Amino acid sequence: MILTSPSLLLEIEPAWGGGLVRFDWIADGAAAPLMRTFDRTASSSETPDPNRLACYPLIPWSGRVSGGGFSIDGHRIDLPLNRAEEAWPIHGSGWQRAWQVADASACEASLTLEETVAAGYCYRAVQHYALDDKTLVVTLSATNTGDIPMPFGLGLHPFFPRHGRVSLQAPAQGVWRNDGRTPLPVERIGVPAAWDFAGDAALPDGLDNFFDGWDGRATIRWPQRGLRLDIDADVDRYIVYVPAQRDFFCFEPVDHAADAVNLPGGAAANGMTLLAPGQTLTRRFAFRASAEA
Secondary structure, three states: OOEOOEEEEEEEEOOOOEEEEEEEEOOOEEEEEEEEOOOOOHHOOOOOOHHHHEEEEEEEOOOHHHHHEEEEOOOEOOOOOOOOOOOOOOOOOOOOOOEEEEEEEEOOOEEEEEEEOOOOOOOEEEEEEEEOOEEEEEEEEEEEEEOOOEEEEEEEEEEOOOOOOOOOEEEEEEEEEEEOOOOOEEEEEEEEHOOOOOOEEOOOEEEEEEEEEEOEEEEEEOOOOOOOEEEEEOOEEEEEEEEEOEEEEEEEEEOOOOOHHHHHOOHHHHHHHEEEEEEEEEEEEEEEEEEEE
């Protein structure tokens, strides 16, 4: 499914987590990737690894959950392992499900998902994509359709091209240090100078950390292409993943900490929203592209 505006092209694959295959800037008839384009020729599977897409949703939680689950109000919630390379459940379930197209036009599309897991997360989700000239707006919502209150969290997992002197600006107040063996957070510290994105900053190799105290606004610049992407989200946390010597990086806007359900203070204290049966959580993410000299 392809959506277009005068300056943007968006390709959505409902069957692949409702994720994005490509998100491009269009100028003078030529396309420049704003998110990493999925390479169909390199895929031998009808259902590719979502981590090769341009972007996918994080629902009903993001990151890894240690211990394979959590307890809430006397109920034990066991989360199944969902990725062979991972020791813990990761990124919820929405990214690995086929979504249904509820409505679509030349510049907008709504996708839905009904998830039912016995003794686990039951929810109804909606992803709405809308293009308006130079801006993509993604609205993601989840409604608890289960029988008990459950902690929900939402986010997006975009993959951005890393070339030239690409820079990131995303001021944060703190960052979570990992345990040195996994990306699981263990301690909140001040932002080190090498990871400070208060101004335009280069991306350090090997970063895979969770930042908080964010105002929801960020900018990515690709000076060699003369492009910038301004991000405006109604969340206050993000994850930066920069694998060494690769041609992509991830900047993931999220509303909660990784492993929030097991961190000190619990899920709500670490950004998740406790939804009673029938309640809905909605988050909005805007990506505005522009040309820079």
